[in-house]
Amino acid sequence: MSSLTTAASLVLTLTEAGNRVSRRLDHTLAIHGISFTEFRVLHQLAQAPGETLRRVDLAEAVGLTASGVTRLLNPMEKIHLVEKERNPRDARVSLVRLSATGKEIYGDALASFSQRAEDLAVGLPGDRMVELGEQLNRLA
Amino acid sequence: MSSLTTAASLVLTLTEAGNRVSRRLDHTLAIHGISFTEFRVLHQLAQAPGETLRRVDLAEAVGLTASGVTRLLNPMEKIHLVEKERNPRDARVSLVRLSATGKEIYGDALASFSQRAEDLAVGLPGDRMVELGEQLNRLA
DNA sequence: GTGTAATAATTGCGAACTCAATTATTAAAC
DNA sequence: GTTTAATAATTGAGTTCGCAATTATTACAC
Secondary structure: OOOOOOHHHHHHHHHHHHHHHHHHHHHHHHHHOOOOOHHHHHHHHHHHHEEEEEEEHHHHHOOOHHHHHHHHHHHHHHOOOOOEEEEEOOOOOOOEEEEEHHHHHHHHHHHHHHHHHHHHHHHHHHHEEEEHHHHHHHHO | OOOHHHHHHHHHHHHHHHHHHHHHHHHHHHOOOOOOHHHHHHHHHHHHHHHHEHHHHHHHHHHHHHHHHHHHHHHHHHHEEEEEEEEEOOOEEEEEEEEEHHHHHHHHHHHHHHHHHHHHOOOOHHHHHHHHHHHHOOOO
């Protein structure tokens, strides 16, 4: 029926699953007033040393372009989820830091997110999940 | 370091890998003048009986909303990749069929796509790929 | 030190979507 | 046989990006 190689088939499955899951999480996080992409930004900042990152590094971490990050952060600054900060050593870079408000929202959203993720992953044994994650990282 | 459950971590990895891979394939397919999403549409039609599908079913298959499908198909009809057809039994549904041109473009694009997919999946043993695909389908 | 290249961020423009509401048609209830 | 509900597709309005070009700043070569 399908004239696809195994790799081709896998890539299609991956992107479809990714889209599906993203949309579901967007809906889940809407309760907290943030999108799934915004959640990922908050998460990366929360993990970063000093809760601060350069825009390029943030872009790489969440899988966006630098342009996309600029546009995404603008509204997030306005509602004070993150704060802009300049780097005294290099005037080209502008750092982004998680604010107190952002930290709070992140904590709340994380609970919803984790719960939903568990639901989505039901049916996969825990050890499989770890292996699955490792293999996904090896893709691309 | 990361205060995430295994499932939460997996979901993040999945969506990031999905975004990354989608963007790469978009670039690869640009040579043929189509986006990755358009390729997926052509692929689903090529596999369908009579190379024809209803719009809702196509939406489900490629992971878009019905609205998204309408907007996506408009330009594809204009350049004659697909053809619109009405269902004599039910005037609500409008069927989409792969055209001869569409079939040709699909064949060319499929070669590029498969090649790129192989490159992306290098480092994963073939039997792992099959298992990985099955597990991804169980998500969501 | 001056000119050239590299790096960081932003902006103009457009493309690709989503959601909510709308239109058209068919099915179901009674 | 009418209402009422369900289904299929489209449209209006808005969001979220990407790419290419631009601006600003730093590093490098010589």
